[in-house]
Amino acid sequence: MFKNRRKIQIEWGDCDPAGIVFYPQYFKWFDACAAALFAAAGFPRPDLVETQSIVIPIVDTRCRFLIPSRFDDELTVETAIARFGRSSFDVHHRILKGADLAVECWETRIWTRIDPTGPERLKSQPIPDAVIRALSQGGQ
């Protein structure tokens, strides 16, 4: 699978009074890393949203926190697709602290069109073949 990597530097404001990353912050990074994965494969989020009204809301996530991180730590996030369904797909994130796995997360997201006139305003769509192809091939 196509994989993308991102560096994260932990800032003071990412941490709580115990001096470690306040865990909701990890999900902000995961969301940005999911977008970065699509961008690296040729599908930047702004294009998806603005030209096709496509967003990728999350419906399920599981996350294991193995090693706490402190401010000024530098982490690496590795992100790849773990599974493609018809309109749903799974994203897998691994946060590495040096060589050690610090946090691991799985997400299920839906390929969704913003539909301003619909009752729910969001409507799932089949994932385009071009997206599946680009993100299924080895690379990076």
Next chain:
Amino acid sequence: MFKNRRKIQIEWGDCDPAGIVFYPQYFKWFDACAAALFAAAGFPRPDLVETQSIVIPIVDTRCRFLIPSRFDDELTVETAIARFGRSSFDVHHRILKGADLAVECWETRIWTRIDPTGPERLKSQPIPDAVIRALSQGGQ
């Protein structure tokens, strides 16, 4: 002037490794308190946005931090309009910790219509008289 009050309870995640509120968090509360002021005067933000495409972006803010707060502290925010111009207005927030002034903030915001076809997508508008009247009268 019409004044609105809100209680804030400081959560663990609002605080930084020094154990005090991480200051960008105060601006989140101020934004919510500005919206709450309009709602209390009869102009809830969802109505403004959804039926009139009106938003109130900030163009200038000044904030003094007098007393730090810690988690589980309970604060009160007092919010009122300090000035109405044609399309701009000033909001004044005072955060009280017991009887003491802990944080004080002034903001200038603009009465703005979202204009999807315009070059900037946002266009300033005269503030409606009904809004000025409702927020200028004494109350609460």
Next chain:
Amino acid sequence: MFKNRRKIQIEWGDCDPAGIVFYPQYFKWFDACAAALFAAAGFPRPDLVETQSIVIPIVDTRCRFLIPSRFDDELTVETAIARFGRSSFDVHHRILKGADLAVECWETRIWTRIDPTGPERLKSQPIPDAVIRALSQGGQ
């Protein structure tokens, strides 16, 4: 099991460009609701941290997002302990939008002492019987 309820009002700044809650925000509420559960049972977080150096870091979480929420929505979070182990415990959060389940989350947390001299600075501890008793009894 002892259950605690909290109201949440969705603010403008909790939402993303699709107009729905940006999902990391839910975890901020869950963290505050976990603390509120302990506080309601007689164990406020500030006492735990300041007098006993006890924190309750998360090690695992799973969350299902069933119904998106928009700003000005009012939600109710119901929080209870789902399991007590020796030093780990599971927290269960259900976010209700009216009568409908909107978001559901399970967390595993560890009863942990801050140990400034230790290599990891955090050390798991047996959960006190008084805590287990208070949070296992029906109530509220």
Next chain:
Amino acid sequence: MFKNRRKIQIEWGDCDPAGIVFYPQYFKWFDACAAALFAAAGFPRPDLVETQSIVIPIVDTRCRFLIPSRFDDELTVETAIARFGRSSFDVHHRILKGADLAVECWETRIWTRIDPTGPERLKSQPIPDAVIRALSQGGQ
């Protein structure tokens, strides 16, 4: 004056339902940029906090928002010290969008020691000469 530059890429989750950066987010970046300035001059925040118990809380800030930014915009923040007092100092941040000034911010911060036994737990200190020298010389 010594100046430091940082790139910021706007993420989806930094933006609000109007599609522009939710302004409290700018203050998170300013705080990280103030720390980055000190780090670039040889005084990384972790060293200040952990070996000397020094933090630099903000006491006053003013910010002008000139041009809104949208997700996927790339901004540059230029940060420098504008004034050194005995224990207070002013930081000046300019956010550039291409060649245009998008946001401008001034902060007053205090060189402060964490004092766990004191009534306020925080105590202002004279700024060390070495810090003033390093941050006053031209560079970068």
